[in-house]
Amino acid sequence: MQALRLNNGLSYCPDIAKPNVSADQALIRLSLAGICATDLELVKGYAGFTGILGHEFVGVVEAVDNPEHQQWLNRRVVGSINIGCNHCDACLKEGAEHCQNRKVLGIRGKDGVFAEYFSLPVANLYSVPDEVSDEAAVFTEPLAAAIRVVKQLESIAIKVIAVIGPGRLGLLIAQVLALAGYEVTVLGRSESSLALPRHWQLKTALIQDIADNCFECVVDASGQVSGFRQALRILRPRGILMLKSTFSTLEPVDLSKVVVAELTILGSRCGPFADALTLLKQQLIPIESLIDGRYHLNQGLAAFDHADQPGVRKILLHP
Incomplete structure (x- = not known):
């Protein structure tokens, strides 16, 4: 599959293997992904991340490895980006955002969404309402x-x-x-x-x-x-x-x-996805006017150059 990978610089990789999914995860086919300021800073050295970038997305669940999760198949989804250990006090009392052992999609210890396919725990997924377009849903995380x-x-x-x-x-x-x-x-x-x-x-x-x-x-x-x-x-x-x-x-x-x-x-960091999807469904924010460009994954380097220009707002990637 295609992907944008950060390792001593950002590069386009046309032949990375699809991720394997365990019983608690879903394989998601990318529809749209957004480049944000954090992605631009990661390329400049912030946080020392190595791997596939990207954490703002909307996609479709392609596969699950647990019969109990079959209802997620073929759903349009977005997903929260923090993946906790599910055992520490932070996870049990407050959620994964401040777990000291957490992984963060495309930012810390977990390959991200600038790829044709990626994985995420089913527990992190949220269904996108029919009233919300892909171009709006990709803004759920920010x-x-x-x-x-x-x-x-x-x-x-x-x-x-x-x-x-x-x-x-x-x-x-x-x-x-x-x-x-x-x-x-x-x-x-x-x-x-x-x-x-x-x-x-x-x-x-x-x-x-x-x-x-x-x-x-x-x-x-x-x-x-x-x-x-x-x-x-x-x-x-x-x-x-x-x-x-x-x-x-x-x-x-x-x-x-x-x-x-x-x-x-x-x-101030991550927020409530359910509330964001409700607000998107109400269509109170002209959110799609933030989009300044769309690029294929194989144009990813040009997309990052565009996103890093002064005054440019949201640049989107698609397979």
């Missing part, structure tokens, strides 16, 4: 991550929020926050980067025009050290900084304001 922000903030008395980074994930976060009733401003570095959020009827501003110490909560989805620095700059004393970016950098960052201004920093 939309779930956006919903996670709302769930982390819902018990905190905050009304006004800035989202830095009008890119793939930042726009989803801003829209989900706006739907939840927050007063949201999307901040970017150029007027052109703010065109789509304005089209989505979100409030926007240039980050360089924002005064110091003026937001009580900032979500950094920029994927850049510069975005993190700007987030610190515009936060009020005792404000909340939520980090959504994963990136690899050796640049120094001055954290003195975190101490002096008594800032609270919240990390």
Whole structure:
């Protein structure tokens, strides 16, 4: 089968063997996959991953190895990306996201979805409603991550929020926050980067025009050290900084304001797939307007080059 593999650089491999599936897993045929900022950072060295990349997908279950799972055959599915040990306290009490022995699809110890076929535990699968197109369903994982922000903030008395980074994930976060009733401003570095959020009827501003110490909560989805620095700059004393970016950098960052201004920093990662699919079914977000290109797997290197260009949002891959 075809696949995009990371090993001392990204390469297209036309003849990798199909994965074998055990009794608890499903073999999935890829329909669409999305390139995200984490994939781009993995290619640059983030997390030291080796293997087939990719974790945003929609596909069709081709085979299962357990008669109890036959109902999954031929279903359109998406899947959560964390695979826990199912024995530790984290798995038993909170789920696989913080299992110290977890594998993460296309990111940590588990081959990903930039391939014609891949495997995933049946327990990780979610059926895609008929009302949700493949082009929308492929956004389930990042939309779930956006919903996670709302769930982390819902018990905190905050009304006004800035989202830095009008890119793939930042726009989803801003829209989900706006739907939840927050007063949201999307901040970017150029007027052109703010065109789509304005089209989505979100409030926007240039980050360089924002005064110091003026937001009580900032979500950094920029994927850049510069975005993190700007987030610190515009936060009020005792404000909340939520980090959504994963990136690899050796640049120094001055954290003195975190101490002096008594800032609270919240990390935010994976979110609820069921909630994301429900929101996609409601069609409240013009999600397909985020798609900037589609490529075959055998054009994967060109797809990554395109995805890494400034201002480009979602690039999709298909077999």
